[in-house]
Amino acid sequence: MLLQEEVHQRGQYDIIVAGGGVAGVAAAVSAARLGKKVLLIEKSMKLGGLATLGLVNLFVPMCNGRGKQIIFGMAEELLRVSLRYGYGDVPEQFENGAIPEKILEQYRQRKQLPPRYMAHFSPEIFALVLTEFCHDAGVELLFDSILSRAVFNPEQQGILREIVVDNKSGRESYAADMFVDATGDGDLLYCAGVPTQSRGNYHVYYGRKVTLDTCRTALETGDIGRAFTSACGGNASLYGKGHPEGMPLYNGADSADVTRYIIANQLEMLEKLKGENRKSREVVTLPGMAQFRTTRCIDGEYTLKESDAYRHFDDSVGAICDFDRRDYLFEIPFGTLVKKGFHNLLTAGRSAAGEGYAWDVLRVIPPAIISGQAAGVACVHALEEEKPIWDVDIASLQEELSQENVTIHFDDADVPEYSEDIHENND
Incomplete structure (x- = not known):
């Protein structure tokens, strides 16, 4: 005889973040710093996701490849945190976000490219520091808990009411006013019925x-x-x-x-x-998780494409660079994180909406942190404005992120002369 399922209700939060990778940490801490009660749920025993469990222990290049840093905000903060107690260093040539012109000239005279702003780090120490980072911000953590179901408010269409997890205590539900899917695999999106896209992964x-x-x-x-x-x-x-x-x-x-x-x-x-x-x-x-890069991403209001290099977006929530190719610059449209009809749920990190190589540009550590930071701040603004997450005041969101040292739009002076040819080849 089957017993009726018993779900234990465990509390109400302003914001719940599902997934404790770097994007989830950024979302949770950003919201907590703005005074919200935040719960961060992680399925494993440590934070960091692919950066720690997955042993992808590299803050990939955060500069344009010509000596100028592009990505700042919490990505810069967490880069510094990752190196505080463990091995690794950023290139010593960088000073205050750039390589001085006299040093760049020396590289040009030698016909050499300057180093990129990047660093390896200790994945285990970074995981420990991320726990401290969240704890110090007042984020409540829940480890060893696997998402199993999303429950909508039956009286309000498109409003997620709570999520159900399985853990040592059995089956538990946690309620919130806003939710962020930072699982990396779009697990909460999938459970909630949000349209997603998927792509295969290599061996x-x-x-x-x-x-x-x-x-x-x-x-x-x-x-x-x-x-x-x-x-x-x-x-x-x-x-x-x-x-x-x-x-x-x-x-x-x-x-x-x-x-x-x-x-x-x-x-x-x-x-x-x-x-x-x-x-x-x-x-x-051995890796504590499958080292997949692209599993599910949201079918968002906008899907970033490779041909969007050097294009400004009115709803940009952060300028980023291509980690593999010098000079390529992008912006993250807020539309890559949201889907209309789902009023209090958005995503961040590897499940931001990207197509082809643009998905790769979005999913790596620094851009994932930037989208996570934007998601956390956007949740706070949606609550205070009493609006659906996809309808927040973009100008106000951008102003807040700018105050947190996020570069919203890249400088057109950094766009190379051959960028028009790139668009012609990709369109």
């Missing part, structure tokens, strides 16, 4: 190992970060080079495909390790 999987050689290098340089190297299963590139011929791409939103990915990659990694001297190396960390 790539890597953990961290130490070897006698890397330990020797770390000792010689005095840099513990040099002790680590990668232990790989699949090793496909961002663009799919190295993906096994004939192997279907992985659908990261399908449990069977996630399992196929884990089994194939762990067995492949083990085969590679079998060929090594077992006393000369040790695997110290």
Whole structure:
């Protein structure tokens, strides 16, 4: 005989953020700093998402590749936080967001490109610091809790009332006035019936190992970060080079495909390790989550495209750069985070609306933090304005973000002369 499901009601919040990756942390802390009661729900045992659990421990370039920093705001704050107690450094040539002109001239004379503003960091220490970061801001944290259902208000169409999670206490519900999906996989969007798009993922999987050689290098340089190297299963590139011929791409939103990915990659990694001297190396960390980049994204009011490079948006909530290519500049339209008809739910991070390569530009750590920061502030404004999230006063939102050191629009002086050719090639 089946017992009737018992759901324990656990409290009311101004804002609930689902997903404790960097976007979720940015959303939660931004809202808490503005005086709201915020709950951040995370399915694992530590914060950071792909940046920590996924071992993607790199703040990718936050500059235009010509010595000028583009991304600031909480992305800059969290970059500094990630390096406070662990290894890693930003390029010493940068001073106050730029490389001085006299140093740039030296690079030009040598016909060399300047370094980009980026940094590796300790994923484990970053996870610890993120907990402190949220705790100090007054964000309430709930770990080891998996989203299972979204419950709408039956009397108000498009108003999400509460979310239900499964954890050690059983099945619990948490209510709020506003919700942010920062799961990275659009899980809350999916549960709530928000239209989403999906894309396949390549065969790539890597953990961290130490070897006698890397330990020797770390000792010689005095840099513990040099002790680590990668232990790989699949090793496909961002663009799919190295993906096994004939192997279907992985659908990261399908449990069977996630399992196929884990089994194939762990067995492949083990085969590679079998060929090594077992006393000369040790695997110290396997990823705590599937290292998928693009699983689900919102079918938003606007979908960012690669051809949107160098285009200004009236509803921009942050200027960003291309992490892989120098000179390419973008803006994040607020429309990539919202869908009309869903009044108190938006997204941030990897599930912002992007198409093709533009989705890759949006999903990496610094832009994910910027969209998370925008989502958190937007929730506060929607509550105070008593408006649906997709109808907040954009000018007021932009002003608030600007005060928080977010660059809303990139400087047209940084647009290269060949940008018109780029549009012609991409349209």
